[in-house]
Every structure is written in C-alpha cells, then in structure tokens.
Amino acid sequence: MTEELNSLRTMVRRFVADEVTPNQEKWMEAGATDRRLWLKAGELGILCPEISSEYGGSDGNFGHEAVIAQELCLSGDTSWRAGKQIHVIAAHYISRYGTEEQKQKYLPGLCSGELIAAMGMSEPNGGTDLQNTHTKAIRQGDTYIINGAKTFITNGSIADIIILVTKTDPSQKAKGVSLFIFETKTPGFVVSKRLKKIGLHGSDTCELFFGDCEVAADNLLGGVEGKGFYQMMQDLTYERSLGGVNCAAVMEHAYRVTSEYAKERNIFDKKLIDLQHPRFELAEVKTVATIARIFSDFVVSQMIDGKITSDLASMSKWWISERQCEIISRCLQLFGGHGYIMEYPIARMYADARIEPIYGGANEVLKEMIGRNI
Structure with a gap:
C-alpha cells in the first residue's frame, strides 16, 4: 500500500457506501445494475484505473484495481463487483492486444462508463475448453460472418461490446481461435432471457445468440487471425x-x-x-x-x-x-x-x-x- 492507494481506498469506500450498498435490493430485484452507476464510477476514474490516461484511464497498475475489488467485496456487494470485474478484463484485452485504432475507439468509453463490456467465452457445450469453441467467424471480403451461441455471460444484457471468442479456422484447434470486439447493436445478435442463478442476483447473466452477424474485419482484436487462444x-x-x-x-x-x-x-x-x-x-x-x-x-x-x-x-x-x-x-x-x-x-x-x-x-x-x- 502507498499513500495514493490509501487515498483511493478511502474514495472507493465512500463511493460504495453512497452508490452501491443502498441499491443492492433494487438491483437484485431487477437482475442487473443500472447505467447511472457505471457513469458515476467513470467520473471518479475507478472503472478502468490501469488504462493509460491517453485513452481515458488513470495510469494506474494492478494495485489500484485490487484496492477497488477489495472494497467492493468488503462491503458485501453482491451485484456490481462481478460485472465490473468482467468489464475491466475486457478493457484489459483491448489495451494489451488491440490496434491503435481499436484503443482510440473503445477505451475512452469503457473508462467513462459510456460503454459497458462483456466477455464472450463460455458456450452451451463447454466453457473451459476454449480451443474447441464452436462459434464461427468466416471471412467474406472485408467482413466476417459470425454464427454461434454463448452462455453464462456476465453483463450480457447491458453490454455495448463483447470480447468474443470465435473460430476463424474451424480446421485448427488453438491456432484457429480469434477474438473480436463485437458491438451488440449488430443485426442478428439476440440476448436471451437472463439466467436465474443460485447467487449474484444483482449481476445479469445471459445466453447470447449470433445469427449471420456481419462484423467488420477492423474489429478482429489486434488485426491478426489465430492469436485469440x-x-x-x-x-x-x-x-x-x-x-x-x-x-x-x-x-x-x-x-x-x-x-x-x-x-x-x-x-x-x-x-x-x-x-x-x-x-x-x-x-x-x-x-x-x-x-x-x-x-x-x-x-x-x-x-x-x-x-x-x-x-x-x-x-x-x-x-x-x-x-x-x-x-x-x-x-x-x-x-x-x-x-x-x-x-x-x-x-x-x-x-x-x-x-x-x-x-x-x-x-x-x-x-x-x-x-x-x-
């Protein structure tokens, strides 16, 4: 811990007490958090603290994210922490592997809360075995046509973008896997009903379906196929x-x-x-x-x-x-x-x-x- 991290802890503790704890019951009934929370967190710079300030972040490190995560858990938050963690992980993928154009396009919104992110990994027939994903992205000219399904997706019903695991070469295993920055406004994308879980009732978890979704080649994370795994x-x-x-x-x-x-x-x-x-x-x-x-x-x-x-x-x-x-x-x-x-x-x-x-x-x-x- 440093003086800066202690100051961050104090700020996050106050934010959680004012904005998170009082809304737990409401979010658990709704099955999801509301966008107002994400925007307020973005204003304070606690959504994606590790992202470079060049892209709207706070130039922090993993210690900053750890402090925020600890305060959410110590408060008893049962709604926002899971969604925020997935949001941070998705932003981290773009920050680490994205092209400059992808970083400029998506990271500022993820840091401000104007964009909410999800991770599209698990599928109805398997989750941990990622090299055998069945969601396919087949190239046609300057676009990819994506077909498949994902399940157990946190932020699935509220996300604006999804870091989506696909097979761009179905004949390969690990070498055929590619990630896309998928925009949920894309035609052919369908969110099924929210899944009823044992716990984390204030965090939405959904099944997602992709039917002939046309995605620009520019949305291939990092711009190179076969790097996803x-x-x-x-x-x-x-x-x-x-x-x-x-x-x-x-x-x-x-x-x-x-x-x-x-x-x-x-x-x-x-x-x-x-x-x-x-x-x-x-x-x-x-x-x-x-x-x-x-x-x-x-x-x-x-x-x-x-x-x-x-x-x-x-x-x-x-x-x-x-x-x-x-x-x-x-x-x-x-x-x-x-x-x-x-x-x-x-x-x-x-x-x-x-x-x-x-x-x-x-x-x-x-x-x-x-x-x-x-």
Missing part, C-alpha cells in the same frame, strides 16, 4: 489473480460479520463468543482469512512487478476460492437458523461463493495445468 492464456492469468483478491476479501467480510454476530447473540445465558467452540471456530476462520489475504497480496505485488506466472495465479485462484467456500460455510453455521435467511449477509455470501471455484477456469482444470508444470 494465446491472448486468452496470457490474460486469464490476470483474471485468476483478481479472482484470488476477491475471494480473500470476501473471507474477511465473512469473518467480520460473523464475529460481530457472535458478540451480540445470546445462548445459554452467554454471548456466543463466550463459548469455547464458537470462539475456536472464529480463531480458525480469522487465521485462514489472514493467510488468504497474505497470499493474494503477494500475487498483487508480483503482478505489479511483472513477475506473475500462470502457476502462481492459478494456485491463488483455486486455493483461495475453495477456502472461501469452506470458511463461509463455517461462518453460516455459527448463525444457526438465521444463516439460512437471505436477509442476513452470510446467507448471500454462501450463495454467491459457489461460483468462484468454477469461473475463470474450473479449479480442477487449474490443478491439471499446475500439475503439468511440475
């Missing part, structure tokens, strides 16, 4: 590192709300915290949450220093996400019957946490990837 393999390290940060912060939040509850709850003429078993449980929860935070902070420092590896990011994502699920379950048990009621934050955390070992690369796949490098 390698671009994803590099940038999934970014996503997995950020996932570890999120899970560690949620564990801290779970510990805080549970310890507060234990100090107030009466049982057998005592406070819950005065009983040995609950006290020992909280001692273990605090210890694991602290280890996870130290691990995630190390990953952040490695990202900032440019020393991050795929193995380290994958280890962080799988281990912290699994510990998160375990810790929240133990915390919920201390709430007793109240823990099963959605009015209590621990119940929402329990429902939200289950997706973490799945997205960003299923943990089983990440372990296989780590194992191959042993």
Whole structure:
C-alpha cells in the first residue's frame, strides 16, 4: 500500500457506501445494475484505473484495481463487483492486444462508463475448453460472418461490446481461435432471457445468440487471425489473480460479520463468543482469512512487478476460492437458523461463493495445468 492507494481506498469506500450498498435490493430485484452507476464510477476514474490516461484511464497498475475489488467485496456487494470485474478484463484485452485504432475507439468509453463490456467465452457445450469453441467467424471480403451461441455471460444484457471468442479456422484447434470486439447493436445478435442463478442476483447473466452477424474485419482484436487462444492464456492469468483478491476479501467480510454476530447473540445465558467452540471456530476462520489475504497480496505485488506466472495465479485462484467456500460455510453455521435467511449477509455470501471455484477456469482444470508444470 502507498499513500495514493490509501487515498483511493478511502474514495472507493465512500463511493460504495453512497452508490452501491443502498441499491443492492433494487438491483437484485431487477437482475442487473443500472447505467447511472457505471457513469458515476467513470467520473471518479475507478472503472478502468490501469488504462493509460491517453485513452481515458488513470495510469494506474494492478494495485489500484485490487484496492477497488477489495472494497467492493468488503462491503458485501453482491451485484456490481462481478460485472465490473468482467468489464475491466475486457478493457484489459483491448489495451494489451488491440490496434491503435481499436484503443482510440473503445477505451475512452469503457473508462467513462459510456460503454459497458462483456466477455464472450463460455458456450452451451463447454466453457473451459476454449480451443474447441464452436462459434464461427468466416471471412467474406472485408467482413466476417459470425454464427454461434454463448452462455453464462456476465453483463450480457447491458453490454455495448463483447470480447468474443470465435473460430476463424474451424480446421485448427488453438491456432484457429480469434477474438473480436463485437458491438451488440449488430443485426442478428439476440440476448436471451437472463439466467436465474443460485447467487449474484444483482449481476445479469445471459445466453447470447449470433445469427449471420456481419462484423467488420477492423474489429478482429489486434488485426491478426489465430492469436485469440494465446491472448486468452496470457490474460486469464490476470483474471485468476483478481479472482484470488476477491475471494480473500470476501473471507474477511465473512469473518467480520460473523464475529460481530457472535458478540451480540445470546445462548445459554452467554454471548456466543463466550463459548469455547464458537470462539475456536472464529480463531480458525480469522487465521485462514489472514493467510488468504497474505497470499493474494503477494500475487498483487508480483503482478505489479511483472513477475506473475500462470502457476502462481492459478494456485491463488483455486486455493483461495475453495477456502472461501469452506470458511463461509463455517461462518453460516455459527448463525444457526438465521444463516439460512437471505436477509442476513452470510446467507448471500454462501450463495454467491459457489461460483468462484468454477469461473475463470474450473479449479480442477487449474490443478491439471499446475500439475503439468511440475
């Protein structure tokens, strides 16, 4: 942490308290956040802090994004953090791999909140096996014709652009994958109904369909076919590192709300915290949450220093996400019957946490990837 990052933390905490927390119920009922929030975040410069100021960003680094992610998780946000993370990841793809024209065209809007982004990876027949994507982009002159479907797409119903995974050469596996900056106003694009999920009810998740969508060749990310799989393999390290940060912060939040509850709850003429078993449980929860935070902070420092590896990011994502699920379950048990009621934050955390070992690369796949490098 630096003085600048501490100032950012204070600003984000105030923004979340004023603009995010009071609207949770409304967004969960609607199934999505509203554009007003995105525009306000853009005004403060907290949508895409790592993007260069040349393109409307704040010239920050991964530490800035980590601080914002932590504050959203520590506040108990169950709506915006998932959508914002995907938005940031999409912007990062354009910043890292886009042509100069693509950066000039899209990044300022992504930084200001005038554009909302999504990532189009998972498909009805598979998600983690990205080299076997079935969505095709076939070139015809100066355009590509895109046909296919995507599912589990965060921001799917509100996005203006999608970083879309396609096959430009169906005869190839990894070498046939290309990414497009797909504009959702394109004819032939259809958003299906929002999917009803176990958790993250304020974050929209949709199925998307592409029927003979005509996309200009200029929207091929980076302007070269066959680079998409390698671009994803590099940038999934970014996503997995950020996932570890999120899970560690949620564990801290779970510990805080549970310890507060234990100090107030009466049982057998005592406070819950005065009983040995609950006290020992909280001692273990605090210890694991602290280890996870130290691990995630190390990953952040490695990202900032440019020393991050795929193995380290994958280890962080799988281990912290699994510990998160375990810790929240133990915390919920201390709430007793109240823990099963959605009015209590621990119940929402329990429902939200289950997706973490799945997205960003299923943990089983990440372990296989780590194992191959042993």
